[in-house]
Amino acid sequence: MAQAIMIQGAGSNVGKSMIVAGLARALRRRGLSVAPFKPQNMSNNAAVTADGGEIGRAQALQARAAGLAPAIDMNPVLLKPESETGAQVVVQGRRLTTARARDYAALKPTLLPRVLDSFHRLAAAHDIVVIEGAGSPAEVNLRAGDIANMGFAQAAGVPVVLLGDIDRGGVIAQLVGSHAVLDPADARLIRGFAVNKFRGDASLFADGMDFIAARTGWAPLGIVPHFTEAWRLPAEDAAEIVSRPGGPVKIAVPRLGRIANFDDLDPLSAEPEVSVELIPPGRPLPGDADLVLIPGTKSTIADLAAFRAAGWDIDLAAHARRGGRIMGICGGYQMLGRSIADPEGIEGPPGTVEGLGLLDVETVMRPEKRLGLVQGRLRDGGGTVTGYEIHIGQTEGPDHAARAWIEIDGKAEGAASPDGRVRGCYLHGLFSDDGFRARFLAELGGRSQPGYEDGVDAVLDALAAHLERHLDIDRLLSLAAPV
Structure with a gap:
């Protein structure tokens, strides 16, 4: 018993x-x-x-x-x-x-x-x-x-x-x-x-x-x-996530009001050569960031409005003009596109809002939620990657059709700008994958320490x-x- x-x-x-x-x-x-x-x-x-x-x-x-x-x-x-x-x-x-x-x-x-x-x-x-x-x-x-x-x-x-x-x-x-x-x-x-x-x-x-x-x-x-x-250890409550000073690679993360599935930040915070800085509303996105990472959110449209109210849209556009790198995951990916349509009023009143316009894609919210553990491959020949999907909405457009950078079960996933400096995808958990994290940080001029999952154990x-x-x-x- x-x-x-x-x-x-x-x-x-x-x-x-x-x-x-x-x-x-x-x-x-x-x-x-x-x-x-x-x-x-x-x-x-x-x-x-x-x-x-x-x-x-x-x-x-x-x-x-x-x-x-x-x-x-x-x-x-x-x-x-x-x-x-x-x-x-x-x-x-x-x-x-x-x-x-x-x-x-x-x-x-x-x-x-x-x-x-x-x-x-x-x-x-x-x-x-x-x-x-x-x-x-x-x-x-x-x-x-x-x-x-x-x-x-x-x-x-x-x-x-x-x-x-x-x-x-x-x-x-x-x-x-x-x-x-x-x-x-x-x-x-x-x-x-x-x-x-x-x-x-x-x-x-x-x-x-x-x-x-x-x-x-x-x-x-x-x-x-x-x-x-x-x-x-991975935090559960958004109140528990804090900036982690570390090495020379600086990753700025706007702290969204409905931030969700922020375990994407944990493997980055654990890297000795990486500093993860959570930016609260009222502070500008730092101009010296190597990467601005827009995380997932439970309410994309509401958090996008708050993003603009904080003036982060202006900071992000300036970062992009300087050639800075930007990554959006799930809701952050949706924000980076040209528009977000919610015809059925899933997140609030039905309608369409303008996105940040840094990726040539458009998102339509649908009531069906996509949930699953997935394994994909990087389309540039960089190997496989594992993670999970947990989202509503479908994102399509030229930057997805021409420059999707992940493939899952034979289907294209994600989008990238023509110069590759702005990317987005729906796949959470990417950075827990030692191989992907090493390649990603190398693009930012940093080195990765393998064995993140072993470290958690x-x-x-x-x-x-x-x-x-x-x-x-x-x-x-x-x-x-x-x-």
């Missing part, structure tokens, strides 16, 4: 995703078959599964830590924000609907059976399921119909460990306060707690741990010091060892319950 334990947070961004990934690798190294699970996630950084579904990127990393391929059951409900008040609802890998926050509150209870269905399938196939909550159970205003935290834990009969973040301050209040506001039945499900992201001498917080344990009755499981290599091993040293994993396992 499988066991399960749930890691919930005393707030958002307390490090739940990383702790679950580290536990998955640590338990795998102990010889257990372990699966990650997150009932409900909210992220525009999605991963594509082998069967053409999509889940949160964090669950894909956790699956990798567990030695598994990503599967839709690991994240049965994924919310992909499209506006300030609405999100696309993906259920068991497939788009179900687009809902505003108030409408989703009514929809949530109907999704619980499918969430439990996915959970029990995982439990039937593994020794232990390590579950990640979302946000905080202390958000008691969201408790009715909850499927992400205590609502799921109660329905599945799963005990909880609550994680606090000392780096942001007030960790005693985070944990003791959570105990104070929770319904007693929910509070009883919490069996232990841990403190994450500690800096300095952990012994100085021993009295704090005792105070929390005395006030809550929860088992103290450890103080986890800040893991310095965390930045080398090495960091996961280091994270597992870090948790073995600082977290009482034996006691945590003793708190897990059969399901």
Whole structure:
């Protein structure tokens, strides 16, 4: 019979995703078959599964830590924000609907059976399921119909460990306060707690741990010091991506409001000879960039309007006139064309908007989403390349017909300007491919360090060892319950 334990947070961004990934690798190294699970996630950084579904990127990393391929059951409900008040609802890998926050509150209870269905399938196939909550159970205003935290834990009969973040301050209040506001039945499900992201001498917080344990009755499981290599793991939340100073090759990335699938930046950030600079609105695109990389976005037309409002269209045109290189991926590729048409109003009111005009292509939005893991070949004879597609819209035009630079299943993909300095494509994950990344950086005058994927695994091993040293994993396992 499988066991399960749930890691919930005393707030958002307390490090739940990383702790679950580290536990998955640590338990795998102990010889257990372990699966990650997150009932409900909210992220525009999605991963594509082998069967053409999509889940949160964090669950894909956790699956990798567990030695598994990503599967839709690991994240049965994924919310992909499209506006300030609405999100696309993906259920068991497939788009179900687009809902505003108030409408989703009514929809949530109907999704619980499918969430439990996915959970029990995982439990039937593994020794232990390590579950990640979302946000905080202390958000008691969201408790009715909850499927992400205590609502799921109660329905599945799963005990909880609550994680606090000392780096942001007030960790005693985070944990003791959570105990104070929770319904007693929910509070009883919490069996232990841990403190994450500690800096300095952990012994100085021993009295704090005792105070929390005395006030809550929860088992103290450890103080986890800040893991310095965390930045080398793919981030899930756009708030976690930051500029990475490095070597002489400078890549400027405009920080789009609905940036999506920004894992394209991770392999570049890991390169010693590359500096990746995230440019926030209000700052111009730097004139000395070797490459301006426009990433994916969940709302191409809205982000294109914001791009112009920031004055980046002027900066980008100047960069192009100077002979600078430009790369657009997915939504960024669509922006680089002459126009984007949305006749069915998928992203907003139906209509057509003018693109940045640096590629002679046009995009038409269509409701069908293209999802899949792909392998293609570079048309210049540079070899094969792997990645994934996750987009709506079809892009065609002279720069695609004459200068598509990738071929997938015999079909042309991408577009390039006549001088080859402006390129775009729909293929995410290109830069994780060591061969492609090496050729691409060579064009920018830099050298690449091979073994990016091996490097991610090495960091996961280091994270597992870090948790073995600082977290009482034996006691945590003793708190897990059969399901």
